[in-house]
Amino acid sequence: MGRFTDMDDDEHRLPEGMQRIGYDADTQRYTFRDANGNLFESEPGSRYGELRPAGFETPQSTSYTPPEDIEERNHAVDRNHREAMRTMLPFALLIFVFLLLVFRGVNGSFGMRADHGTSQVLDCHEGGRHIRVEEGETCWAIAQSHSLGVEELLGLEGNEDVDCNRLRVGQAMCVPV
Template structure:
């Protein structure tokens, strides 16, 4: 006989004396009764597996001490959870997304610092940086060395020349 069989019954799967007494289609939980009358429930969606005790010893359904039309339920001592508690993981997610977006907007809206002076000292002339310019091309165009161009423009980054900015060309 194979390991899995479609003919398994409650007698083969449940402990001795345990019997299935109900099924709730809304919560998809099975209800079982033990030999001492304790009520057990399965995890939602599982017919067999881990069971947890719902109530301790109660009279059986047909007994006079209990109404047979009402299933036995025990009131839970746990307070109901609020919607705030249920939404807390989403709050953390939205907080992270919001911080990420703030960082992106701050990064995009930041204007490049203009390290070039607006007025050039004596014996130098201003040059407005155009798109595609490099320190080497500017120095060669005006007949100076790139080193002297960098000495007259302290803090100038040749890798990030600001288009529209001004550099001072040392006089020859």
């Protein structure tokens, strides 16, 4: 049961002597009768708005709108749009920063390759050179292509920080010449 069920009936909302007697679904108008028997209609879609005598039509607005009014309305809409954007901007900025931090935490590099834009300097031993890991390569494939085992590849000077389980595209590694 609702909180204000005693206010659901018409006697609390209508003037003394007025009674709602019908509803026309086609025109969406309620019909009321006063104490003298006069009939009144509500505005379309309004249950308790202004009442007017039944049978009298309200003048319909013309479809012609002067250009000055249109321009005035356009300026009002633009002002409201700017105010709404100004209100929403701090929240959008917070969401953007939050998503940026989430991507940073998940990816570790904002979606770019970790070595993109920076040159990783390796000090390979004499007789060695550095290569960049390409997509699809593994430590085993790199070691086999240079006639080494994985342990020998990781044991070369300059490969101390290489973790084969976390090998990234573009990562530098030392290999023998």
